[in-house]
Each structure stands twice: as C-alpha cells, then as structure tokens.
Amino acid sequence: MNRNNLWRYYILGGLLTLIPLVIAYQLVHIQLDEKNKVIFEDWHKGYTGQEEILEPARGLIMDRNGDILAANKVVYEVGVNLAQVENPHTIALTMNVVLGMDYTHALGIASVVGSEDKVYSPLIDFVSEEKITQLQVLVEQMTAEYGNGRGEDVPSLSGLTFRPHLARTYPEKSLASTVLGFVNQQGLGFYGVEEYYNTLLAGTSKKVLVYNDPNQAQELPDVPDGVSLVLTIDRSIQASMEELVDWATDEYGAESATIVVMDPQTGEILALATTPRMDLNEYWRSEEIFPDGVPFDRGVSQAYEPGSVFKVLTMLAALDSGVVTPETEFMDRGVIEVGGAIIYNWNRGGWGPQTMLGCMQHSLNVCLAWVATQLGAKDFYSYLEAFGIGRLSGVELASEVEGRLKVPGDADWYDADLGVNAFGQGVSATPIQMAAAVSAAANNGRMMQPHIVKSIINKGFQQDIEPRVAGIVVKPETAQALTDMLAVSLETESSDALVEGYRVAGKTGTAEIPTPLGYTSNDTNASFVGWGPVDDPKFLVYVWLEKPSASPWGSVVAAPVFREAVEQLVVLMNIPPDNIRRQLYGQ
Amino acid sequence: MERIESLTHAYSQAPWRKQMQYLVPFLLVLVFAALLAGLYLRVNAEASTVGSEIQDMQFDIARLQRENAGLQSYLGELLSADQMQRRARELGFEPIQMDQAIYILAPGYVERQPAVLAPSYQRAVISAPVRPAEYTEPLFPWLRRHIMKILFPALESRQ
Numbered sequence: 001m002n003r004n005n006l007w008r009y010y011i012l013g014g015l016l017t018l019i020p021l022v023i024a025y026q027l028v029h030i031q032l033d034e035k036n037k038v039i040f041e042d043w044h045k046g047y048t049g050q051e052e053i054l055e056p057a058r059g060l061i062m063d064r065n066g067d068i069l070a071a072n073k074v075v076y077e078v079g080v081n082l083a084q085v086e087n088p089h090t091i092a093l094t095m096n097v098v099l100g101m102d103y104t105h106a107l108g109i110a111s112v113v114g115s116e117d118k119v120y121s122p123l124i125d126f127v128s129e130e131k132i133t134q135l136q137v138l139v140e141q142m143t144a145e146y147g148n149g150r151g152e153d154v155p156s157l158s159g160l161t162f163r164p165h166l167a168r169t170y171p172e173k174s175l176a177s178t179v180l181g182f183v184n185q186q187g188l189g190f191y192g193v194e195e196y197y198n199t200l201l202a203g204t205s206k207k208v209l210v211y212n213d214p215n216q217a218q219e220l221p222d223v224p225d226g227v228s229l230v231l232t233i234d235r236s237i238q239a240s241m242e243e244l245v246d247w248a249t250d251e252y253g254a255e256s257a258t259i260v261v262m263d264p265q266t267g268e269i270l271a272l273a274t275t276p277r278m279d280l281n282e283y284w285r286s287e288e289i290f291p292d293g294v295p296f297d298r299g300v301s302q303a304y305e306p307g308s309v310f311k312v313l314t315m316l317a318a319l320d321s322g323v324v325t326p327e328t329e330f331m332d333r334g335v336i337e338v339g340g341a342i343i344y345n346w347n348r349g350g351w352g353p354q355t356m357l358g359c360m361q362h363s364l365n366v367c368l369a370w371v372a373t374q375l376g377a378k379d380f381y382s383y384l385e386a387f388g389i390g391r392l393s394g395v396e397l398a399s400e401v402e403g404r405l406k407v408p409g410d411a412d413w414y415d416a417d418l419g420v421n422a423f424g425q426g427v428s429a430t431p432i433q434m435a436a437a438v439s440a441a442a443n444n445g446r447m448m449q450p451h452i453v454k455s456i457i458n459k460g461f462q463q464d465i466e467p468r469v470a471g472i473v474v475k476p477e478t479a480q481a482l483t484d485m486l487a488v489s490l491e492t493e494s495s496d497a498l499v500e501g502y503r504v505a506g507k508t509g510t511a512e513i514p515t516p517l518g519y520t521s522n523d524t525n526a527s528f529v530g531w532g533p534v535d536d537p538k539f540l541v542y543v544w545l546e547k548p549s550a551s552p553w554g555s556v557v558a559a560p561v562f563r564e565a566v567e568q569l570v571v572l573m574n575i576p577p578d579n580i581r582r583q584l585y586g587q
Numbered sequence: 588m589e590r591i592e593s594l595t596h597a598y599s600q601a602p603w604r605k606q607m608q609y610l611v612p613f614l615l616v617l618v619f620a621a622l623l624a625g626l627y628l629r630v631n632a633e634a635s636t637v638g639s640e641i642q643d644m645q646f647d648i649a650r651l652q653r654e655n656a657g658l659q660s661y662l663g664e665l666l667s668a669d670q671m672q673r674r675a676r677e678l679g680f681e682p683i684q685m686d687q688a689i690y691i692l693a694p695g696y697v698e699r700q701p702a703v704l705a706p707s708y709q710r711a712v713i714s715a716p717v718r719p720a721e722y723t724e725p726l727f728p729w730l731r732r733h734i735m736k737i738l739f740p741a742l743e744s745r746q
Contacts, residue, residue: 062704065699066699067663070661074656169668215634217638217639230704463707
C-alpha cells in the first residue's frame with residue numbers, strides 16, 4: 001500500500017462513518033420532535049393506504065307477497081381529481097349543461113389547485129346512471145377529439161371522476177307512501193316504517209384501512225346488509241284502497257279520506273290508505289305536500305273525535321258488564337242530562353221506547369249516554385282503557401299519536417264527560433286505535449295488537465312476527481251479540497254499507513268538529529267501521545272522511561265508501577259470498 | 588537458514604489454493620443467499636399478485652352487489668302495481684267485479700301464502716364448524732397413519 005495515498009482512505013473511512021451517524025441523528029431527531037413526528041406519520045398513512053367507510057346496503061321493504069316497495073339503486077358522486085384537471089371551464093360548463101349545476105359553483109370547485117392535503121373535491125352527488133352515461137360519452141368524445149392536450153384553449157374533462165354508491169328508491173312511487181316514509185340523502189329515515197326501523201334497515205357501517213401495498217392486502221370485513229322487512233300490507237289491496245280514498249275525497253268534497261283495512265283475527269294491517277300521498281322518490285317535496293299541520297299519515301298521526309262509531313265500544317262495555325242486554329228497553333225522550341250537560345239526539349228528537357238494538361240502529365246519543373251512566377264512570381273508563389283508547393296502539397309506524405282520553409281524577413275531567421264520551425265526543429282517537437279497539441268485537445272479544453311488519457329478514461334468515469293479543473277485552477258472547485245487533489241494524493236500515501251476498505256488521509259515525517268556542521262549526525268528521533263476513537270475519541274496515549262537503553252524515557258519505565271497499569276486498573281476498581262459502585264448506 | 592526457508596516454501600500451499608479455501612465457502616454462502624433471496628422474491632411476488640387479485644375481486648364483489656341492487660330495483664319498477672295494471676289493460680284484461688267472480692271447489696288448492704324469502708331461524712340447521720384432523724393431530728401419529736395408508740391401502744380401506 002502506498003503510504004502517500006493513505007489520506008484518501010482516511011477521508012473515505014471518515015465519510016462512511018459520518019453518514020450513518022448523521023442518519024442515526026436524524027432518526028432520533030424525527031422520533032423526538034413532535035412536529036416532525038406528525039408530518040412523518042401523515043406521510044406514512046398516505047403511503048400505507050386510505051381509510052374507507054364500508055356502508056351496508058339498506059334493507060329492502062316488501063309487501064306480504066314479496067313485491068318490492070323500497071329498494072336501492074346505483075347513483076354516483078361526481079367529483080374532480082384536482083391534480084388531473086386540465087381545463088376547469090370545460091368541467092364547469094359540462095356540469096351546468098348535463099346536470100344543471102351552477103356554472104360558477106362548479107368552476108370554483110374545479111379550479112382549486114391540487115395539493116397533498118386536497119386531492120379530490122366532490123361536485124355533485126346522487127347523479128343517476130343515465131346522466132353518468134351521458135358524461136362518460138362526452139369524456140370519450142373529448143379525449144378522442146382533443147387527446148391529452150393542455151391549456152385553457154383545449155377543452156378537456158380530464159380529472160372528472162364518478163364514484164358509485166347506493167341510494168334508496170321506491171319502485172311503487174306513491175303507493176303506500178304514508179306507510180313507508182322515506183330516506184333522505186344522509187340515509188336517515190323519516191316517517192312510517194323507514195323511521196321506525198331506521199337503525200335496523202340501515203345496518204352498521206365499518207371503517208377500514210385499504211392498504212396500497214398489495215402484500216398487505218387484507219380481506220375486507222363482512223358488512224352485512226341492513227335488515228329487510230316484509231310488511232303485512234297487501235299491495236293490491238293498498239292500491240285499491242288508495243284509489244278509493246282519492247275517489248271519496250273528490251266525490252264527497254272531503255278535506256281528506258282515510259281507510260284502514262285490518263285482519264281482525266291477527267291484527268295485521270292489510271292496507272292503510274290516506275290522503276295526501278307523495279312520490280317517495282321526490283321526498284324533498286314533502287314540505288310542500290305536507291305543510292304545517294298536515295300529518296304525513298292521518299291513520300296514525302291524527303287523532304280526532306270519532307263520534308258515533310265510538311258507540312260500538314260503549315255498547316260492548318255495557319253488554320259485557322251485564323248492565324244491559326240487546327233487549328233492554330230505554331224510553332228515549334230526546335234529551336238527557338249527565339253531569340250538568342244536556343245531551344240531545346242527532347235529530348234533536350225523541351224516539352220513544354227503544355231496545356239497545358234500536359239505540360244502535362238509530363244511533364241515539366241520549367240512549368248511549370244513559371247506558372254509560374248505568375255502567376258508571378269507573379267501569380266505563382276501565383273498558384275504554386282496555387280498548388287502548390288514549391294510548392299508543394304500538395303499530396310499527398313512526399309519529400303515532402296517543403289521542404286523548406280524560407278519566408276521572410284528571411283535572412279537566414267532569415261528570416259531563418261520561419255522557420258525551422259515550423257517543424264519541426270529548427274523546428279523541430286515531431283511525432288505527434279505533435280499528436284495533438273495534439277488532440275486539442270482530443274477534444270474539446280478543447283485541448289484537450295492530451301490526452304492519454309480518455317478518456324480518458336478517459343475515460339470510462326470516463323471522464315471522466307472531467300476532468299478539470293486546471287483551472281479552474270482552475267475552476266472546478258479548479262480541480257475538482254486538483256483531484248481530486250491528487248486522488241487523490244495517491239490514492233493517494237498508495244501509496248504504498250493505499254488500500250483496502255478504503253479511504257485514506258496522507256502525508256509522510258523524511262527529512261535529514270542536515273549535516276553541518265549542519261545537520260551533522258546521523264541519524263534521526264522517527266515519528264508518530264495519531267487518532265481515534260476520535260468521536268468520538276476514539276484514540275490518542275503518543273509513544274516515546274529514547269535513548265532507550257533499551253531506552255531513554257518515555251514513556251518506558262514509559257508508560258507501562265502506563261498501564265499495566268491501567266489494568273490492570272480497571275479490572282481492574278471494575272471499576266467496578256467504579251462501580257459496582257455506583255450500584263449499586258443506587261439501 | 589536458507590535451506591529451512593526453501594523447505595517451508597516447498598511444503599506451504601500455493602497462494603491460489605489458500606484463496607480458494609475462503610472463496611469456495613464464500614461463494615457457497617453467496618449462492619445459498621441468492622437462492623433464498625430468489626425464493627423470497629418469488630413467494631413475495633406471488634403474495635403480491637394474490638393480494639391484488641383479492642382486492643380486484645373485492646371491488647368486483649362490490650360492483651356486482653351494486654349491479655344486483657340496481658337490477659332488483661329495476662325489477663321492482665317493472666313489476667310495480669302501475670306497470671302491471673297498464674300491461675294487463677294493454678293485453679285486454681280488466682278488473683274483475685264482485686258479481687263476475689265464479690267460485691268452485693278445487694281439491695288441493697292452497698290459497699296464496701305470504702312470502703317466504705329466506706329460511707326461518709327455526710328451520711335452519713346450524714352446524715358447528717368442523718376442524719380437519721390435520722389441524723389437531725400430532726405429527727407422528729399423522730405420519731404413521733399416512734405411511735400405513737401408503738403401505739397397506741387394503742387395510743386402510745377395510746377400516
């Protein structure tokens with residue numbers, strides 16, 4: 001070794017020692033300096049992968065036959081990869097022309113200069129597949145014509161990206177809209193089943209780190225779809241009843257119409273039709289269609305004084321407790337005083353000696369007020385509470401209201417309430433509450449819990465919701481006696497509710513609408529509740545017309561709607577006329 | 588003294604031989620290390636390929652799930668009450684009225700039942716996952732079993 005060249009080796013050795021020392025120092029420095037630590041951790045994260053949220057598909061909603069009422073469709077978020085944008089003007093113009101987006105707004109977003117912190121900006125979300133196809137064609141055409149040219153003068157859609165995701169859609173549009181409710185862009189359910197079961201339907205999202213390094217690629221965690229629901233609603237019956245409420249609203253000049261169809265033996269809601277309704281795919285119009293004071297679903301969200309249909313409950317209570325029988329006579333003088341309140345009949349006249357059948361047939365307020373006094377306040381209100389008046393029915397629909405039942409002991413309850421409550425005044429209930437309560441008469445005294453979800457499908461398994469008895473409110477013989485009374489009274493009166501070939505039982509109701517000054521309005525609520533066939537009830541129909549202008553009387557406007565409903569129901573439910581049914585069963 | 592030196596020279600190994608003594612093991616180590624590195628690279632490359640394939644498949648699954656959802660909603664639209672009524676009317680059907688219905692007794696007829704879209708919890712037989720014996724069996728019994736299987740296949744099949 002030439003000693004003259006030794007210094008070169010010393011320098012090389014020194015450098016080789018110094019460089020690792022500098023690296024080691026820098027490593028320690030980075031570890032100890034908090035500022036550097038954060039910067040390097042961010043870099044590391046960026047290089048490692050991206051955090052993504054895996055959203056489960058929202059569960060489907062189907063009718064009892066499996067027809068889809070609410071599903072999911074593919075929509076796109078349109079955005080820009082800022083580093084790839086060549087001409088923001090072209091992007092803004094395209095957004096304006098194809099998607100109707102504000103040009104200036106789009107230009108502002110597309111003109112942002114990309115950086116490590118900002119690589120992507122969304123332009124617009126929930127764009128349909130058809131629009132995306134249009135955009136893709138434009139991108140292809142522009143690339144073919146102008147290639148990858150740069151500069152403000154060269155049109156370019158470079159940087160435009162489309163991210164697919166799922167969004168709620170309602171193939172039936174407005175059908176059963178008040179039952180379903182809707183989901184907004186944030187994935188939150190509003191009203192109906194969508195709100196009531198929002199958590200279950202939405203499922204649980206998971207946040208995952210998707211590695212850039214394929215060596216670290218891991219199987220993404222399983223994100224189960226949201227729970228799917230099978231409703232008790234029958235789409236055909238629902239469609240038919242919705243046509244009917246629309247017709248009734250027009251025909252009788254009513255402010256609104258509501259029909260509840262229930263299976264009294266199970267409590268299943270087969271249809272809940274009301275006005276107004278909306279195309280759920282345009283949920284942003286909800287405030288326009290349902291302005292302040294208009295409930296989304298009158299069936300569960302609007303309590304009203306039901307009037308004479310309430311007499312069904314009063315008579316059931318009285319018959320069951322034994323204070324009267326169908327043959328009990330009452331001398332109707334056309335007026336009665338209960339707790340200081342003077343009560344008259346609907347025609348302000350006296351009807352002379354009447355049996356309980358006659359009282360129900362002629363819908364005599366005076367007689368029913370007397371019946372309530374015979375029963376006594378304690379028993380009367382005990383029965384009403386057992387019928388579920390004044391509390392939520394428990395049906396699986398959001399925004400249900402309780403109605404109002406004043407009971408002895410309440411500050412605003414007076415003795416006079418006993419008399420007026422007997423014929424459905426001074427007490428309020430929703431159509432669903434009334435239908436559930438009356439189902440006791442149609443189901444041998446067993447009041448069924450009204451429900452609208454038939455089964456739940458979770459992780460590939462279907463679980464049926466069993467019918468639940470809400471209470472055995474009256475004896476079977478009481479229910480049978482009242483059913484007979486109401487069937488006979490319809491037949492004797494040749495009511496418009498009668499359906500040829502089918503024996504039905506029912507009761508009309510006409511209620512004045514209270515104002516802050518009392519019952520001073522000429523407007524009424526016209527109702528009818530009926531069920532049939534009486535020997536084996538398959539349906540219970542509750543009809544409510546709000547403020548009908550054609551006639552104030554339930555017997556004139558609500559009873560024909562009931563008949564129409566039953567005529568359609570027997571066909572849709574395959575219920576043969578009574579005589580044929582007996583022949584068929586006899587064979 | 589000169590004689591001793593020349594004797595030492597005569598018995599000492601040639602320099603290239605000495606170098607070879609170090610070089611050969613070094614080369615052997617080098618070849619082994621290269622083999623290991625090659626193997627590692629191959630396994631790593633395969634793992635990377637499979638990893639990216641898994642990612643691609645997961646993207647495919649997500650895309651197919653979206654397509655499936657889209658088709659489901661499209662089916663819903665095609666079978667919606669409005670559409671079905673419109674098509675029925677176009678085909679000349681009209682809604683049946685109550686008095687037009689004819690009822691006959693059809694033996695064996697079962698009325699329309701509510702939708703069953705998935706097995707029920709009660710009917711589902713949930714079996715516990717079974718681990719193969721290979722995962723629980725000690726090595727030597729496993730070896731003996733396999734050797735016996737190869738040597739005496741007839742005996743194995745009789746068992």
